[in-house]
Structures are given as C-alpha cells and as structure tokens.
Amino acid sequence: MDSGHAHAAGPDTGPAPGPGPRSEPVPFGPGSLLWDIAGDVRLLLSLPAALVLQVAHPAVGAGVDDHSVFRTDPWGRAERSLDSLQLWVYGGEQALEEGRRLRRLHRTISGTDTRGRPYHALTPASYAWVHATAYPVFLRAAQYLFHPLDERDERRLYDELLHLGAILGIDQRDMPRTPEEFWPYFDTMVREELERTPVVAELLDPRRPIPPPDGAGAFLRRTWPVLRPPLARLHVFVTTGLLPPAVREHLGLAWTARDERGLRRLGTVVRTVVPLLPERLRYLPRARAARRAART
Template sequence: MLWDLVGEVRTLLTLPAALLLQVAHPAVGAGVDEHSVFRTDPWGRAERSLHSLQLWVYGQDRAVEEGHRLRRLHRGIRGTDSRGRPYHALTPAYYAWVHATGFPVFQHTQRYLGKRPFTPAQERQLYAEWLRVGRVLGIADRDMPQNLEEFWPYYRRTLTEELEPNTVVRDLVSITEPLPPPDRGPRAARLLLRAGWPVLGPMLSRLRRFVTIGYLPPDARRALELPWSVAQERRLRRFSAVVRHILPRLPERLRYLPAARAARAAHRARARRGLAGSPAPAS
C-alpha cells in the first residue's frame, strides 16, 4: 500500500499535518525549535524530508543507509523541553512517536483524498507496512505498538497526556509571517517567483494552514486547540474532491514523485524480463 500512497503527489498535501503532530510533542518540538532550520530554510527542509521519505519506501538498499544517516544526524540533538524535562532525539519513545504520526494521517486523509476509506483489512496492512519502515529506521518492535489494538490507545494517550500547542505548532500554522520564496530551481523561475511573491506568499501561507489543520485528525485538532469551522470543513471536502477527481487523470510523470516514477519504471522493466521482485503498483 505504501508503494502507491507515498509516491503520489497528493502526499505533499498530507505531510504538513504529520509534521504538526510530530512537533506537538514537547520533546520533538523543543528539538525542532532549537536545532532545525525550518524557519530559515523551509523549502530546503521540506525537500530533504520528502526525499528521505521516498527513500524509505523506494530506496531498497539505500533505505537502510538512509535509516543509519538519520540516526547519525539526530545523535547530537538534545536539550530541555517546555516542561523542563531533558530530551534526546534518539530516546526510543520520542523517535517512535515521530514515525508513528504517519499512520493516523494516512488513515484520516484517505477519507478525503482516496476513492473510499480504507477497509479494516487495509488499515491493518498499512500499519504492518509502516512498522516495517520503522524497523528500517532503527525503531525496535518493543518501542512501537505492534498492532492496531495497541496503537489507538497509545495514540490517544499521547494526544491527551503529551501534546501541546507549542511555539513550533503555532509557527507552522501561522499566516502572519508568509513563507519566503523558494531559492531553488532555474534562475528565471526564481526571479519570476520573487516578483510575484507579495501575492503568492500570503496565498501559500493560507493554503498551508488550511491543509495542515484540515488534514489533521479531529481528535488531534482538538488536543492542540486548533479552530476548525463547519464552513472550513465544507471547503476542505470540495478541495479534496477536486484533487481526487483530477489526480487519477494525470499522466504518470505528473502524478508520481521522481523516486516513485523511477521505482515503477524499474519494476516494469524487471517484470518484462520475468524478474519482478518488487511489489506491483496498483492500476
């Protein structure tokens, strides 16, 4: 299931909600606040995070290397969280929470962006696949709930006892400080974006806030005291319906992210040679 979900461009709409769930944990939020460049280089950080996620699913041997790289990167991240507790980024409970947030966001956004909600069997399969990805990242089985019966109480307990609307959460849904223009890509495109950024910047900031809060599971939204109206819910459903209608009609080069396109092409080539060993992409 991850083979199809993670590679589609619709993933770009769901990642902000997962990130918000991650940083709402006091330890994770403190680490991001003190050690991340998300304020000074938001586009670069987003690009690197997306590249890493794609490697987990499509990278094969490189997925293991990426798991090792991430753990090396986080070894020096430590400090004190908002509740005065010492934290280290590789503390198993904190590292596992960062990974765990992906599942409830995938499960929730499927109701908006997929043809239909996941069946119970699909939810179990998706969670089992997410656990396997966690092992690639170095998360031990003892540190993650091993089935959905264990996951949902763990998730709700974390919402109730740990999460908070901290500084990083507020920054990620802020519209008072628009995103800076991207500093990557062809020079002509960057110059054109800069020229139009006084208009585009605030629009993108509002869209980011809209999809971040909108695609957050409702119980998480309540735990973080984020407002969401009936009118906003109607707009989100209309927006999602447009995405859901257009996306399947796009050619593959527009529908899938580069790593997914390459993996799908490699799978087809192996299949033609009778050597297919990767999961077959859904039609």
C-alpha cells in the first residue's frame, strides 16, 4: 500500500519474469467496496499500520532503508504514495499504467536484507507480501474506524484486493486464493519472517524528527515544535493499535487494556464525525473527483 513504493524486497535472487500475455484487468468503479473506502479520509489513519507490516519483512525493510527517501522527504514521499494508491482505485485506465510504472520503478531495486539474504524488489513472494498487508489492515480499520465487515463483505474485500493485485501486476498464483487460505499464510509470515527491523523501530519512534509539512505557512512553522510531539505520539498510538495483535506481540510492541479502550473511544468519535462531513472533506481529492464524474 505504500506506493512510491514500499513494494521493495524479496529474500530470493533476481526478479521473476514478467506476466505472460493475458487480458487487462478491468479498472474499479462505483459499486465496489474499495471505491467506497479507499478514498475516505479515514484511510490516512490506517495506511501507517500497513507500512509497518510491510517493512517488518526483512527484505522489504531493507529495500526501504536502502532506497527510499522517507527520511529526507517524508511529506513528498507520503504525497506521492497516496496519489499512486488513489490511482489504483479511481484512475480508470490510468490505474493500469500506474501498475506498470511501479514495476518499472522497482526493477533496479536490490540489495541484501537484515539476515544477509539477497533481495530484489520484484521477487514475487515479497512483492505480493506488500500487497497482502492491505487485507488485515483494512479489516482492522473497518472494525475501529468504519464498521466491522460481515463474512460476506470480508470475502468480497479479499476478492477485490486480488483484482487490485492484478492491476499492479501481481500474479494471483503468488497470493492466497481465499480468506481461508490467507490467514495460515499470514500467520506463517508473522512467525517466520517478520521482525522489528530498523525501519519499523524508526517509524514507531515518536521522537523521530519530522519537519513541518511542505508548504506550511509561517504560523504552522512557528508552532510545529509544540504540535509535533503530541501529533507524533497520536500517530504511533493509532498505528500500533491498528496492527493485528499477533504482530504487535511478535514485534514486542506494548499495548495495554487502557490503550485498547482509548483506541475504541477514538474510533467511536471518528465513526460518528466523518460520515457527517461534506464530501469535499470526507473524500481525498482524486476519489472526490472520480465519484463526482461517476454521478454525471
């Protein structure tokens, strides 16, 4: 989900061959679950948890550590990633080109991960893992920030994420085929692959130095030293809370009953307030434009 893109890694050697001839996947449109939730501003609260899940994979973490500009240009990196993600769902035919662009971008990304294994950004297993993290995080976000999905919609969401993977050039053979197959795969990845990589530690450090947003006015620049610490703590709190409990435990992240109550209270406020917002505030710009165009 972190485009720009955290689709970097793989403990194996070299990229896999590109997909063979096949029909192009159909872009998303109204009526899909992703159309409704991927452009909602609440997505901004859940994306950091997906990124932490991604970079907890040693090869993905090493790829981001070695090749990303998230330290030197955090706001620009986040903006480009978010715009790419929005294209996947709301870009129509542009979504297909964005998927191709991302694969071109990652062709030269390679190195050695934290376990001394060679990685390449387009290694199928790792490229698929980055995409697979969307499912548990979307479900957690739905539980706290939207509304919990029933079994039918959980299955529908998984099918849509498989379709999104096709748009991004991920072969369905590299992804579990059903939710029933996904969870054993996920548990194995958590148990055998994930670790508290240096990038995970950095992303979950509320003291991490972050400059004011690009283009910030004089007032925000002056008050940023006061605003940044509580905003950073809130960011780390929500990110940690939206990680699956098994991942928190495996990574050694503290989470108390009090923390859980706090997250649930925050979620109640978010679920109450966001649906009352006008569309121009509730949806991100590309999603808002696509929804408007679909109504005409």
